[in-house]
Amino acid sequence: MSRPSPKERMAIARTKMREQEAAARAKNFKEVNQGLEELAAREEAKRCLECKNKPCVAGCPVAVRIPEFLMKVADGDLAGAAAILREDNALPATTGRVCPQEKQCEQVCIRGKKGEPVAIGWLERFVADWAARNMEPPKPPAVKTGYHVCVVGSGPGGLTAAGELARMGHDVTIFEALHAAGGVLRYGIPEFRLPKDIVDREVANLEALGVKIECDVVVGKTITVRQILEEFDACFVANGAGLPVFMHIPGENLKGIYSANEYLTRVNLMGAYLPGSKTPIAKGACAVVFGGGNTAMDGVRTAKRLGSARAILAYRRSHDEMPARAEEVKHAEEEGIEFLFLVAPLEFLGDAKGWVRAVRMQRMELGEPDASGRRRPVPVKGSEFELPCDIGVVAVGTSSNPLLTSTVPELKLNKWGNIEIDANQMTSVPGLFAGGDIVRGGATVILAMGDGKKAAQSMDAYLKEKVERAEDW
Amino acid sequence: MFKILSNETLAAQVHRLVVEAPRIARARLPGQFVIVRLREGAERIPLTIADADPKHGTITLIIQAVGASTKDIVATPVGDGLRNVAGPLGKATHIKNWGRVACVGGGVGTAVLYPLAKALAEAGNEVTTIIGGRSAPFVILRDELAAFSKEVLVTTEDGSLGEKGFVTLALDKLIKDPARRPAAVFAVGPVPMMAAITRLTQPDGIETIVPLNPIMVDGTGTCGGCRLTVGGKIKFACVDGPEFDGHQVDYKELMARLNTYQECDCRLQEQVRKLETEAPR
Numbered sequence: 001m002s003r004p005s006p007k008e009r010m011a012i013a014r015t016k017m018r019e020q021e022a023a024a025r026a027k028n029f030k031e032v033n034q035g036l037e038e039l040a041a042r043e044e045a046k047r048c049l050e051c052k053n054k055p056c057v058a059g060c061p062v063a064v065r066i067p068e069f070l071m072k073v074a075d076g077d078l079a080g081a082a083a084i085l086r087e088d089n090a091l092p093a094t095t096g097r098v099c100p101q102e103k104q105c106e107q108v109c110i111r112g113k114k115g116e117p118v119a120i121g122w123l124e125r126f127v128a129d130w131a132a133r134n135m136e137p138p139k140p141p142a143v144k145t146g147y148h149v150c151v152v153g154s155g156p157g158g159l160t161a162a163g164e165l166a167r168m169g170h171d172v173t174i175f176e177a178l179h180a181a182g183g184v185l186r187y188g189i190p191e192f193r194l195p196k197d198i199v200d201r202e203v204a205n206l207e208a209l210g211v212k213i214e215c216d217v218v219v220g221k222t223i224t225v226r227q228i229l230e231e232f233d234a235c236f237v238a239n240g241a242g243l244p245v246f247m248h249i250p251g252e253n254l255k256g257i258y259s260a261n262e263y264l265t266r267v268n269l270m271g272a273y274l275p276g277s278k279t280p281i282a283k284g285a286c287a288v289v290f291g292g293g294n295t296a297m298d299g300v301r302t303a304k305r306l307g308s309a310r311a312i313l314a315y316r317r318s319h320d321e322m323p324a325r326a327e328e329v330k331h332a333e334e335e336g337i338e339f340l341f342l343v344a345p346l347e348f349l350g351d352a353k354g355w356v357r358a359v360r361m362q363r364m365e366l367g368e369p370d371a372s373g374r375r376r377p378v379p380v381k382g383s384e385f386e387l388p389c390d391i392g393v394v395a396v397g398t399s400s401n402p403l404l405t406s407t408v409p410e411l412k413l414n415k416w417g418n419i420e421i422d423a424n425q426m427t428s429v430p431g432l433f434a435g436g437d438i439v440r441g442g443a444t445v446i447l448a449m450g451d452g453k454k455a456a457q458s459m460d461a462y463l464k465e466k467v468e469r470a471e472d473w
Numbered sequence: 474m475f476k477i478l479s480n481e482t483l484a485a486q487v488h489r490l491v492v493e494a495p496r497i498a499r500a501r502l503p504g505q506f507v508i509v510r511l512r513e514g515a516e517r518i519p520l521t522i523a524d525a526d527p528k529h530g531t532i533t534l535i536i537q538a539v540g541a542s543t544k545d546i547v548a549t550p551v552g553d554g555l556r557n558v559a560g561p562l563g564k565a566t567h568i569k570n571w572g573r574v575a576c577v578g579g580g581v582g583t584a585v586l587y588p589l590a591k592a593l594a595e596a597g598n599e600v601t602t603i604i605g606g607r608s609a610p611f612v613i614l615r616d617e618l619a620a621f622s623k624e625v626l627v628t629t630e631d632g633s634l635g636e637k638g639f640v641t642l643a644l645d646k647l648i649k650d651p652a653r654r655p656a657a658v659f660a661v662g663p664v665p666m667m668a669a670i671t672r673l674t675q676p677d678g679i680e681t682i683v684p685l686n687p688i689m690v691d692g693t694g695t696c697g698g699c700r701l702t703v704g705g706k707i708k709f710a711c712v713d714g715p716e717f718d719g720h721q722v723d724y725k726e727l728m729a730r731l732n733t734y735q736e737c738d739c740r741l742q743e744q745v746r747k748l749e750t751e752a753p754r
Binding site for chain 1: 496497500510514515516517541542556557558559560561562690691692693694695696697698700701702707712726729730732733734736
């Protein structure tokens with residue numbers, strides 16, 4: 001098949017994503033992005049120059065063979081493109097939607113040096129959605145190894161590890177603490193960014209591979225890690241970060257103030273936004289969300305959709321320091337989210353019934369760079385002001401949950417309570433591997449997936465060595 | 474699915490369910506709870522595990538049907554199941570031999586008190602149990618508690634059973650009697666009752682332990698919805714509790730937070746109206 005010349009490729013402008021109109025979508029929970037049409041996708045894929053160094057592959061935490069799948073799309077061989085994605089990435093429909101591409105593959109795309117990078121994320125999503133409609137679910141491998149491995153947590157890290165291990169022929173069981181699989185994809189990321197039927201589909205694909213998922217198992221409580229290591233040949237722990245961080249300012253326990261975890265769990269996992277939901281959620285005319293990451297962005301856009309007339313994001317640094325994904329910031333701005341930069345809350349003020357009614361804030365200015373390299377926000381004296389606040393959502397981060405780790409005394413942790421691992425993702429306990437936020441302390445879906453992929457390879461090697469060691473005896 | 478093996482009525486609206494849950498039955502210690510979701514779309518609610526039988530792989534739940542979710546659960550027939558049961562959650566009761574203890578249960582709290590009192594008796598404590606309710610039908614588990622208690626004192630607000638008055642009346646008499654005075658008090662019931670008991674035991678410094686039941690979602694520490702102030706610090710009832718030092722708990726805040734979803738429905742409309750009538754910013 002003839003492919004366009006480099007000059008012809010350079011002449012193609014980056015495609016546009018079809019989106020729900022801003023005013024309409026700010027009132028519903030349906031997905032904002034509507035996906036690409038096939039013709040547009042094929043044109044977009046042709047923009048890839050097939051450059052020699054493939055910086056995009058190196059920029060991807062799970063090393064998807066990006067130019068190869070793009071060329072399949074350009075050729076119209078969508079099944080071929082899907083086959084590549086399926087081999088390299090356990091959750092392509094998810095990462096195509098939630099990865100910060102502008103900081104990974106698309107950031108290093110050679111097309112971005114002059115103009116705009118290839119829309120790799122949108123194309124990944126396009127191929128994954130096409131595969132879901134047109135391809136059979138994957139099949140379990142014909143040859144089984146006979147090893148039983150356990151994965152703790154069914155978030156992106158756990159699902160990825162489980163998929164890899166199952167394809168290697170191991171017998172995989174996932175223990176999930178909640179009543180539904182998916183972890184942060186299920187309870188954290190809202191429907192308007194990642195529809196839950198996509199999570200269902202990704203989970204169903206794993207089950208088709210032979211992965212068993214047992215919900216309602218809280219490792220550390222229902223079963224101990226010691227028991228798991230007796231029952232299984234190896235275990236991968238990816239139970240997430242877990243504990244919400246509060247700001248420890250007066251009035252934080254007033255009614256109407258939520259951790260982002262609780263706010264989003266009620267809406268996403270429990271469906272509090274659906275009519276007739278059994279799980280309630282407090283609503284208010286003026287919602288203020290504290291933080292500048294993706295979770296804060298999800299929180300403030302959720303508040304808007306739940307009916308808040310004003311939905312305000314309050315961040316102590318400025319626009320450029322926000323860790324949130326660029327597309328989400330753009331979408332939020334279009335939806336009428338108000339951004340208050342360089343502010344920090346001092347105190348929540350309540351009414352007679354114990355409901356929050358306002359927050360007292362202080363302005364900040366940027367000082368010297370801190371350990372993260374970002375300029376440290378410094379309070380401006382005498383700049384206090386009051387902001388109406390009927391709903392407050394605290395999205396300033398999470399810390400490690402000791403529920404599992406505290407029951408394994410021999411497990412080495414760092415000073416923040418995160419699990420320490422070696423270069424192969426193995427912990428200080430032989431046969432026990434770990435990855436994702438319980439190791440990293442709050443990162444992204446794709447980094448957790450990278451950990452899961454690497455851990456699966458290490459676990460496979462560990463199991464094979466175990467046999468050799470046994471045979472040496 | 475977690476199969477219901479028996480469902481027996483103990484008193485009006487009070488049911489004892491035996492549920493198949495082998496992993497939980499093996500791991501459970503007194504004082505721990507489970508999060509139950511009856512069916513797809515139902516709420517997640519915390520329920521104390523009244524008893525566990527590791528050999529047969531069952532747990533016992535004593536449930537007073539007070540809200541929509543608990544009413545649905547007790548209406549489930551034997552042979553059907555609970556969609557989700559996660560646990561055992563929370564810390565186990567710190568059980569030791571104090572010598573003489575008083576276990577006080579008010580209304581629905583008596584179901585939570587039962588496993589605690591039983592574990593305390595098994596540890597060699599002389600247990601005096603005080604249970605109370607609005608009227609006779611609200612006094613539950615009297616015979617079950619009598620099986621291991623030295624004595625069971627009953628109070629009702631209308632005097633239809635036992636002594637007329639609140640459980641605090643009976644506890645006050647106990648504390649003032651040097652021969653019966655408890656070294657520790659375990660109190661479970663409505664928040665005002667626990668607050669009143671704490672006030673009663675404070676002057677003499679009698680250790681008072683209160684199992685608390687704030688609003689919860691996941692039960693594993695990830696949402697913080699069950700947070701409360703204990704000794705000036707934020708604690709999560711699901712992982713730091715459910716039992717706390719009664720003298721350190723901020724009951725006013727706890728009570729306010731428990732009312733969140735009785736009040737929140739009409740708030741939004743009122744506020745939006747207010748915002749629209751005010752001059753633009």
